[in-house]
Amino acid sequence: MSAVICGTGSYAPGYVMDNDRIAELVETSDTWIRERTGIRQRHIAKAETTTYMAAEAAKKAIEQAGISPEEIELIIMATLSSDIILPCSACEVQKEIGAKNAAAFDINAACSGFVIAYNMADAFFAAGQFKTALIVAAESLSHLTDWTDRNTCILFGDGAGAAVLKNSPGKHFLSVTHSDGEKGWTLTCKNRLGTNAEGEKFSREFYIDMNGQEIFKFAVRKVPELIREVLQKNGVQQEEITWFVMHQANCRILEAVARHIGEPSWKFPMNLQHYGNTSSASIPILLDEINRQGKLKKGDKILLAGFGAGQTWSGNILVWDM
């Protein structure tokens, strides 16, 4: 038995910010951003909250799965940009969509979040604990972006993606997840203003701060290793994989990974040109897009790979069954 996707959904805020608009805020250009990242525009949340976007994506996934919200037994929400700290976003989404019978909780594994949520739901299924799950990833990264820092503000965007999973007969694939806390400094977003137990105020930078070159090197080194490990662990040959669905960070990262493993870049679908890097939401937004475009065929083997802050990187194989 293994988790299969039976519905996908996504949501992107209505406001679109192109590279020319960013060039009005910081010293950069549309050409520089396109050539170094592949990004042309990003969606930016204005009225939309993280919960709202997540719930909209979830409703579309549930509708496509043809189930009622009451049938969902588990909701795992991946986010690093929840609107509030308590209650958790997954419970807020549960309330919004009326999934009264679900257990719900959040995880924060940055850009690996959706893949790790998938792995967790799959592990719960394998343990016999749940049979139907909603995994949803949503980010309002624009709220955590320093719009005067050209290292980061060119990259990120807002949005949400979701998938309904069911436990189905078929080969069970084993996931791979790694973390390296020693490299946590490469991508951070520290606490907001607070007060400690002695009543002393502390203030720290709370914008996303990134060493782009370190992250780039990390991704290009670790993601090919991750792909090989996932394949080897599951006894799957690389040529059996139809699609490599990767976190959408930078087109140069995706192209370098494809080159390293000797695959054509068309097997690495890409939509970061429209959305920027939406962290945990990038993989489910992309999955929903290629699903609704009819690109995924029953029986396709899809290798998922997420990587990002932590540092964390995680992968798995799923068989398309819709």
Ligand code: COA
């Ligand atoms: N616009 C214009 N010029 C810029 C710029 C910007 N936004 N950012 C940097 N530059 C300049 C630099 O000052 C430097 O100029 P110099 O050569 O005169 O010194 C030059 O462009 C190259 O800078 P560099 O930092 O080496 O660029 P890069 O090729 O590494 O690209 C990133 C920068 C951020 C696009 C790239 O490192 C990257 O994508 N890293 C991964 C980030 C990521 O994926 N993060 C999320 C992980 S989940």
